[in-house]
Amino acid sequence: MASEIRIVLVETSHPGNIGAAARAMKVMGLRHLVLVNPQCDIGSEARARASGAVEVINESVTVPTLAAALEGARFVVGTSARTRRLGPELVDLRTGAAELAGLPDTDVVAVLFGPERTGLDNAALDCCNRLWRIPTDADYASLNLAAAVQVVAYELRVADGGEVAAAIGDESVEAAPAEEVAGLCDHFDRVARQVESINPEAPRLALRRVQRLARRARLEVSEVKLLRGFLSAVERATGTARDTDESDT
């Protein structure tokens, strides 16, 4: 199991949900709560619902952006009660929790929960290695935010206790942190524009697809280095081309 499981609540609107999420975490042994740009005060209502878990709120970290919340995370998971069309690889919560139990002890994992009304947006999904689907009724998938945190925290606890078989994970490999993977994808995007390999009618599509692929592949530190070296070499080669063209004119 990972050394740190970070529960990340993105733009939460209701303080009661933050408090209830803190309690849901502590009762299952989770402690690391990160709030991304919360849309409410973390005041008395949050503390009342946190009950004996107020320290999880006191020790929580509030950050302005999702990128800041993901710093250092080597595996990022989105949660949803719905099925998404484009996005990270979708697995059932139980399968995902088992997979997590197989990660090296040194890894930091972030589990993202979106705003109450809308859930995670595409930009957030693009940061995820996996999307965990929480099974719900087909006609009423309106799972409360704190209830979702509770179910996920419960599954993680059961999976950690060895009640569910572990899955993947080569422990000798060092997974690249989220910011390095993001840097690689952005680098790809720049070079793709430079060599005119971008469809002008959907200029963001290639980037999103590469982000999705990179997260699914769980890139290693050395692979990110290899691919960035390649992209830099392409930039040098095509930069020469452009300079030559300009000097010819």
Add this chain to the structure above:
Amino acid sequence: MASEIRIVLVETSHPGNIGAAARAMKVMGLRHLVLVNPQCDIGSEARARASGAVEVINESVTVPTLAAALEGARFVVGTSARTRRLGPELVDLRTGAAELAGLPDTDVVAVLFGPERTGLDNAALDCCNRLWRIPTDADYASLNLAAAVQVVAYELRVADGGEVAAAIGDESVEAAPAEEVAGLCDHFDRVARQVESINPEAPRLALRRVQRLARRARLEVSEVKLLRGFLSAVERATGTARDTDESDT
């Protein structure tokens, strides 16, 4: 699975918990709510927390005694986040849910949740065929009532539906055949040589690492196409450079 799963809340004190429990039930496809001698009004707070599950409250049955709540039930389960010394056979929630899935379709099952502060008393435990233990942190077992209903309802749904499968996967996705992946890796190797991104002391290493990455990522047909398009664009861009160089000489 049983024909009816009855969620029985015994002497609940907080209307918000009743509303949240109704929502937790509906989102997992449960409908039968029985309130035993509730210690609060089922008013606006309960309805607000029920959100779109108000009909579960409207259709709930309020009874004065536990005996009345259990009428017709052929299997009675108690729930607890703590271990009880004396009482019915204790099993983990997951084990208990699996056992329930094996019951005849005609059976009516009641799952009991005790008052917020005290949990089920001995008289209630004596009515139970089983006691389900919800695993919690050893030092903080204070699981909120509605959160407990949510976790139990989730487990019942997973046990019933066979919703636990391996990876769901996206059925619209078509994995690339091995020869296409090999073609992509060779293409990468050619371009990497062209832009001089190959270590001359280990000229095959980059190719081998990319092959390994591509296998692990289980590339899709459309991803191979995207990446080959990018490599071709790089070739065009750098090919122009070479042609220009040559015509200059």
